[in-house]
Amino acid sequence: MTSSRILSLLALTCSMVSTLAAQQSEFDKVRTYANAHRHEIVAEYLKLLSLPNIHGDAKALQANADLLAAMMKKRGLDTEIWPTSSGVPMVFGEKRVPGAKRTILFYIHYDGQPVDVKRWAQPDPFVPVVRTDGIEAGGELVTDLSSATFPDAWRIYARAAGDDKAPIEAMLCALDAIGSTQKENVKIFLDGEEEGGGKGLAEVIQKYPEKLRSDLLVILDGPQHPSGPTIYYGARGGASVNVTVYTAKQGMHSGNYGNWMPDANVRLAQLIASMVDSTGKVVIPGFYSDVLPFSTEAKAMIDAVPDQSAQMQRDFGVGSLDGAAHSLQEGLNLPAFSVHTMKGGEVGGVIAANATAEIAMRLVKENRPQVMAERVIDFIRAQGYYIVDKDPDVAMLASHAKVAKVTSRALTATSGGAWRTDPNDPQAVFATNALKAVWGDKVVRIRTLGGSVPASPFIDAFHVPTVGVSIANYDDNQHTDNENIRLGNLFDGMTTLASLMLQ
Amino acid sequence: MTSSRILSLLALTCSMVSTLAAQQSEFDKVRTYANAHRHEIVAEYLKLLSLPNIHGDAKALQANADLLAAMMKKRGLDTEIWPTSSGVPMVFGEKRVPGAKRTILFYIHYDGQPVDVKRWAQPDPFVPVVRTDGIEAGGELVTDLSSATFPDAWRIYARAAGDDKAPIEAMLCALDAIGSTQKENVKIFLDGEEEGGGKGLAEVIQKYPEKLRSDLLVILDGPQHPSGPTIYYGARGGASVNVTVYTAKQGMHSGNYGNWMPDANVRLAQLIASMVDSTGKVVIPGFYSDVLPFSTEAKAMIDAVPDQSAQMQRDFGVGSLDGAAHSLQEGLNLPAFSVHTMKGGEVGGVIAANATAEIAMRLVKENRPQVMAERVIDFIRAQGYYIVDKDPDVAMLASHAKVAKVTSRALTATSGGAWRTDPNDPQAVFATNALKAVWGDKVVRIRTLGGSVPASPFIDAFHVPTVGVSIANYDDNQHTDNENIRLGNLFDGMTTLASLMLQ
Structure with a gap:
């Protein structure tokens, strides 16, 4: 190797290192912001969670939409509330930046599942409570929030705390944190009809195709894998x-x-x-x-996901597993x-x-x-x-x-059909790398999310590459009683989502 | 055969014929009474059925007990209301007659099953309605009862109409009908805790053994066999x-x-x-x-019961039978x-x-x-x-x-254990013959009633021969929605019960 080759390699390496260093510094800023604003982030989130959002309740969901639109406007997004024939509104906002290389549409839903109140440990799933840990781990109720420091282990218990208001709060606070360093055009679409199904999504896709068009659709839904931030390339x-x-x-x-x-x-x-x-x-x-049978590539991806089955069995009290598959990940495929x-x-x-x-x-x-x-x-x-x-x-x-x-x-x-994006698609690779830039090998890549997310209407209309990103704790009890979000997941979620807007 | 033998046989036959004729005339009187008083019998019964009697509701059951005691006193019975530790009262009455050959204790319960109101064809199972036939047969609501003649085919729909207020009403009206011709001592015990179970029965048996002692216990409960008045010698x-x-x-x-x-x-x-x-x-x-395996005698008695399975399958919409037994009667054993x-x-x-x-x-x-x-x-x-x-x-x-x-x-x-009385026991034979005197071969003899009746506490305490008699129509829907009594069964029940007091 000639000296000049060595020198140019060194220069390239230094440039990569400095890019990485610059990125890390940007991520640190988001973390610092989150740490400095825990109190107000939680306060805003408690307010959002106190609005009942059971699917199909158009009046209650309108109140959610009004608050969400106000929260988006506060962040400088061009915000619109879109009515639908069912009476349940959709909320849309966008924030473009000069020189953006791509437009990302983030899809999140703000409606929630019904509640069986008597099964909850708190009197009202729409009067959020804060605990010092998960209920099973002996987390105690925090009665005085005014002087609280809101450490990562604390949890907020409320319907929709994990599914799916958490990424809404994390997303908007991530925008607060990155401020003018935003590099990609961001669109946010908040669906009010995900849990119950409805015609609203199809209606607004037909009515506002240009608003909803993007280079990459990112579904923010579902709990993350127990071992870390999770990206998925398909869903059932x-x-x-x-x-x-x-x-x-x-x-x-x-x-x-x-x-x-x-x-x-x-x-x-x-x-x-x-x-x-x-x-x-x-x-x-x-x-x-x-x-x-699965393809070799599919099988490799399935097998690469860390298996925490034994711990989950202990946590959930699952004494024997369903025998339909050899592992959780195989089962989800x-x-x-x-x-x-x-x-x-x-x-x-x-x-x-x-x-x-x-x-x-x-x-x-x-x-x-x-x-x-x-x-x-x-x-x-x-x-x-x-x-x-x-x-x-x-x-x-x-x-x-x-x-x-x-x-x-x-x-x-x-209404929630299955979908799958090739993990080698350039936009999918971009999203994977963005998460890896923050979390390295901790990122969990999932071939198929077990639940349904309504990506198909977008994929059918726009043929847009789609991935999903999960930030909620795996034990968030979504769809059942004592749903919760671990605060660490909410704050870490800000950095995770910021990474997609900072490349 | 000598002439004197022939003459004495003729004399015996004449005496039997005249006894039978006298009995038939007494039964006719009961029938005539029932026909002449249909309006007031139904009116009294509707009043009784309008009192809610769901098991365990002590306050509601007290109101029933008060009315029942008044109805018994009106017939000249020495009547007492017995409190129990649960708060649900028992009602007892007796009417002795000179020269009686036996004392019969009639057991009937006045509490009923809960109701699932929305499954009933009427707004309130405790606001009885009268129909011109069964609902399935197109029976129509009778709105003007004042001029009604109350033919046999009409039905009263209400909770407890068949199970088990019907024999209470029939019993008391039978006493009205027979008046001074009553030949046996009669005791009537009305249980307020049959459907839900409770300690009340055991308590009063211990507290009032002399009142409850008898030569024959007759349980009045359960629907009769589709082919006629039914006597049973055991229950599950x-x-x-x-x-x-x-x-x-x-x-x-x-x-x-x-x-x-x-x-x-x-x-x-x-x-x-x-x-x-x-x-x-x-x-x-x-x-x-x-x-x-069953004994030969048991099998013969089981097989002698008319089998109306095919008709019942059509009536109840039972497309295939349970295969645990060869017949309904075998199944009940x-x-x-x-x-x-x-x-x-x-x-x-x-x-x-x-x-x-x-x-x-x-x-x-x-x-x-x-x-x-x-x-x-x-x-x-x-x-x-x-x-x-x-x-x-x-x-x-x-x-x-x-x-x-x-x-x-x-x-x-x-609390409702199984029991069985030998059908050849003299008191059981007496009861069988009493029913046969009215109904002849129409009487259905059942080895084992399918449901439970609380005879065991009496049998354990008094070792008393016990039989059961059923008067309600087989399709009375007891324990479920649209419970009813066919008026013909109520009026015929008067004659059936009278037969036990006229021997």
Whole structure:
């Protein structure tokens, strides 16, 4: 190697080092900002979480939208509230900068799941409480917030604290922190209809295509992997099949008719049991055939994700695992079968005349939802059931040995269909590298997020490369009781999101 | 045969004929009375049915007891209201007559099952309505009762209309009808704690043994066989096992954890399905072994009961029968297994972390309830479940592959245990012949009533021969919605009950 080659290599290295050093300094600024403003960040977030946001409640969601728009305007975003036919508004804001190399659209949802108040440790899931740690770890209620320092281990408990208001707060505070150093054009779209589904997203994509167009779509949703900030390149969609089995027109006294009238609860149990083997594998014909075997590249990516199953089993009290897959990550790349609810029987010591199961399937890009629903329905028919789509009358019940009412819903592009972006796509590589610049090898790359995120409508309309980024703690209890956000995740999330705007 | 033998035989025959004729004339008087007083009988009964009587509601039941005591006093019975420790009163009345050959204690209960109002065709199950026939047969609401003739086909719809206020009304009106021709001492005991169970019955048996002593106990409860007035010589008791299976400390998002966290609904379905084969036969070891094979005499009595299964299947919309027995009657002489309720899962698209089944067994005299409950629990254990009796904590859940909380309740003598009286016992023969005197071959003799009636405490205390008599229509919907009494059954019931007091 000549001296000049060495010198030029050295110069290049120095330039890279100085770029990295400059980036690190920018990230440090975000961290410093977060540390200096913990009190006001938490105060603003508590205010946001105190607004009930149960999906479908248009009036409550309007109040959220109004506050969110005000929060965005405060950060200098050009902000608009978009009405939809359901009455639930969408919120949009953008902040362009000169010389930007790309426009990034961040998608976040601000509606939340219903609450079963009596299962929460606090009186009201919409009166947020702060604890010094997770409830299971003995976290105590903090009653005086005025002098609190809000360390990383503290948590805020409230519906939507993790899913999905956390990235909204982190995103806006990240903009505060980076100020004029923002390098990419930023668009933020806040969906008010994610949890319940609705036509609003399709409507606004049709009405405001130029506003929503971007070079990269970043979905901010879902808890991160236990081992660190998480980027994902795809997500599952789903389909559901509700099945009600009948054995008589109404419940009959189990003393007078036991051993004569069949038990609808037993029949439903037998039907469900016939769908799943003792290990948890679904035995409905074709259930896994669209997906398996995995490609070598897919398998490598799945296997590279750190497996914290043992710790999670202890944390969640999971004494044995479902046997449908060899690992959590493999499982997320397969279709999944759950009976979300099962219910039969009534008051008064009678034999159940009907019993219902809500079967939910989480499906990957390779599945066709309608086909998967049909596979379940065909299987029910193969167990001897006469299938109807309305409540059967007495004559119909009497004329078939087994009757089941079946309704199904297949998630399509407009309601959370599965999607997948090639991890080697340049925009996907940009996003991956941005996160790696902050977190290095801690970044967890996920081929398929287990849950649904409504990226498909954007992908269908704009063919835009899409990734997802998760910042919430893995144990945020999203969709269930005692949902929470760990403050460290909220503050770290600011740096994570800032990285995407600072390249 | 000599002439004198012939003459004496003729004389005996004439005497029998004249006795029979006298009896028939007495029964006719009851029928004539019933026909002449339909309006006031129904009016009194509607008043009784308008008092809510859900078991456990002491205040409501006190109001029933007050009205019932007044109704009994009006008939000249020496009447007492007996308080119990639960606050639910018992009502007792007696009417002795000179020269009586026996004292009969009639047991009836006046409490009823809870109501699921929205499942009823009428706004309030405690605002009785009158229809011109059964709902399914197109019976129409009768709005003007003032000029109604109340034919047999009409029905009264209300909670407890069939179970078990009907025999109270029929009994008291039978006393009105027979007046001074009453031949047996009559005691009437009205239980306010039958449906919910309680200690009241045991308390009053201990406190008032002389009042409750009798030569024959007649339980008035249950619907009659479709083919006619019914006498039964035994009844089933029961035991219950509630089982909750757990798969985690709480529900987890089915997208994020599907294929990893086991589904409690699926696990419960598999557990229940493992207990019952595809025909409906219970495969829990020993389930039928206490009972089978039947004795020749028992089998003959079971087979002699008319089988109206086909009609009942059409009426109730039962497309296929439970395969645990060859006939309804055989089934009632076997232990029966029902899952009264099955429930798992919650709002919000999460995998169910626990699911519960209430298993109810109806047991015959030959079963020991506690042993039967243990057989079920042992079976659950044999499926790999670690059995606990309290809600498990996270550590316990994490340390066992499968955890189930199991609680059981075995009905004992004081709470509805099984019983059986020899049909050849003289008092049982007396009761059978009394009914036959009115109804001839229409009387249906049942070895074992399917449901529970609390005869055991009396049998244990007094070793009294016991039979049961049913007067309500078989399709009275007892314990469920749209409970009703067919007026013909109420009026015919008066003659049936009168026959027991006129021998």
